[in-house]
Amino acid sequence: MSAARSESVLEGLRFAIPDSFPSFTPIQSPDTDFYWRGDGTALRMLTCNACGKITHPPGPVCGYCYSRDVAPKQVSGRGTLYAWTVNVQPFVPGLDPYCPAMVTLDEQDDVKITTQLVDVNNDEIEVGMPVEVVFVNGSDGVKLPFFRPVR
Amino acid sequence: MIRGERDTYIRGIGQSQVGRRVGRSDLDLTVEASLMAIEDAGLTPADIDGVATYPGGGLAATPGFTGPGAPDVQDALRLKVDWLSANSEGGAQLSCLVNACIAVSAGLAKNVLVYRTVTESTNQIGGRGAAVSNPTVGSQMQWTLVPGALAAPHWFAMMTNRYMTQYGLTREQLGQIPVNARRNAQLNPNAVYTDDMSLDDYLSARLITSPLCLYDCDVPCDGSTAFIVSHVDSAKDAKKTPVHVNAVGTAYRTRNSWDQYESPTRTAVKYAAEMMWERTDLRPADVDVAEIYDGFSIITLQWLEALGFCGEGEGGSFVEGGKRIALDGEIPVNTHGGQLSAGRLHGLGFVHEAVVQLRGEGGARQKQGRHEVAVAGNGGGTFGGAMLLTAGVR
Structure with a gap:
């Protein structure tokens, strides 16, 4: 009889919405502050006023038409789970297993956001599942856009 | 007619003591490897007129990552150089070798010493906690680090998860990469890990971040x-x-980003390989050994596809059972044990092994039969560099 498979440690895990996450602090920048330091109520993405495309990560120019007429614009906050992993190695001492993830946005599926999947049981996670944004406090006033399943 | 790199050849190689917690300084290890390479080339330090390394000293990075800077090595060996270079941006770790080729081709130097040194084991403290001690982050890295994808295992775990979903790759297939590496490492006296490892050992190994287990790293x-x-x-x-x-x-024909890649089969390695084939008449079928990056096992699969040994998304079925990539298989892969078992020499260990195999100096791990063409691939994710080498000047 062979030993238990590596992934058996994930059985029964649940990832709640944490009160906060001890994140790195992004350096302040006029290009990116709107993304990290909003009021935590709505997801805003850098959007081109000329062609309408979302550029991510945000910067001073549209990545599609090179217009510099770009500004943050509220999006639906809904998307699709592109990829995920459950971290069990204690890279940060004291941190319980959690679920780093990548999500594509409903508005534009070539835009991927690295995030965490929360409010979910390990055994219900599936690539392709619909998800919606929920904000969690990071370090130094940062609001982290995390995602949870749409129910 | 391609010039540049084709004006150049690797004349000498050297490798220092390799191990876990060796406890020697990075400069000490570098001097050992460098003098060995100079001797192996049939030269003396007085013949060396250039120095190149990746990534160069002083780079803000985790302890033990950078090795000594080029000026430190130049001075330790009392080299009189016309050219030196250290850079972390370019064709992955391979960029230092490519830079040396360019310098020699351009006539800036005749014999360039190229080195890559790591002391990551000796400097490993607190279970890698040091890797996340920096509280602020800017530039590209913020998009993965700030939300909690804290380290390369997370980025490659998600890439592996996506690849598995998209192409049906199984852990049983992926496990052939580390199992093959371990089998080859057992024939390499300098390898770090040489204990037996079966596919069952792999499948039950400690999970790091799903689906990656210890032996995927x-x-x-x-x-x-x-x-x-x-x-x-x-x-x-x-x-x-x-x-x-x-x-x-050395191409970067895709988003230079850890999370905006178009697909897990279209990362930097694909385009580095594509450019390499554009610069030669040789074809994948001409290659006798492949020494390709395995910082994480998925990267080796990506290189196999990128280099054209199998089609896009077919890496899993290509390595299934492990026979094709074995030392006596159709394309032996990582004949020294790769970074997964021989140790994370960070890129240039693959080129070293390619030269060993082309010279027929592999001893117990020497690929039998033809060994005239070797490919080396460095990097994964946002980094990629490829090099095609032949025994003798063509």
Whole structure:
């Protein structure tokens, strides 16, 4: 009889919405502050006023038409789970297993956001599942856009 | 007619003591490997007129990652150089070798000492906690680090998860990469890990971040690898078989980002390989050994596809059972044990092994039969560099 498979440690895990996450602090920048330091109520993405495309990560120019007429614009906050992993190695001492993830946005599926999947049981996670944004406090006033399943 | 790299060859190689917690300084290891390479080339330190390394000293990075800076090595060996270079941006770790080829081809130097040194094992403290001690982050890295994808295992775990979903790759298939590496490491006296490892051992190994287990991640080590890159005009004077640089690939034809890639099969490695093939008449079927990056096992699969040994998304079925990539298989892969078992020499260990195999100096791990063409691939994710090497100047 062979030993238990590596992934058996994930059985029964649940990832709640944490009160906060001890994140790195992004350096302040006029290009990116709107993304990290909003009021935590709505997801805003850098959007081109000329062609309408979302550029991510945000910067001073549209990545599609090179217009510099770009500004943050509220999006639906809904998307699709592109990829995920459950971290069990204690890279940060004291941190319980959690679920780093990548999500594509409903508005534009070539835009991927690295995030965490929360409010979910390990055994219900599936690539392709619909998800919606929920904000969690990071370090130094940062609001982290995390995602949870749409129910 | 391609010039540049094809004006150059690898004249000498050297590798220091390699191991876990060796406890020697990075400069000490570098000097050992460098003097070995100079001797192997049939040269003396007075013949060396250039120095190149990746990534160069002083780079803000985790302890033990950078190795000594080029000026430190130059001074320790009292080299009188016309050219030196250290850079972390370019064709992955391979960029230092490519830079040396360019310098030699352009006539800036005749014999360039190239080295890459790591002391990540000795400097490993607190279970890698040091890797996340920096509280602020800017530039590209913020988009993965701030939300909690804290380290390369997370980025490659998600890439592996996506690849598995998209192409049906199984852990049983992926496990052939580390199992093959371990089998080859058992024939390499300098390898770090040589205990038996079965596919069952792999499937039940400690999980790091799903779906990656311990054996999907390479082994931090201490060690230095060095090369002498010279102009082909001097090939007749070389002590050993000259190893000709047939083609390099340094392309970045995709988003330079850890999370905006179009697909897990279209990362930097794909385009580095694509460019390399554009610069040569040789084809994948001509390659006798493939020494390709395995910082995480998925990267080796991506290189196999990128280099054209199998189609896009077919890596899993290609390695299934492990026979094709074994030492006696149709394309032996990582004949020294790769970074997964021989130690994370960070890129240039693959080129060193390619030269060993082309010269027929592999001993128990020497690929039998033809060993005339080797490919080396460095990097994964947002980094990629490829190099095609031949035994003798063509």
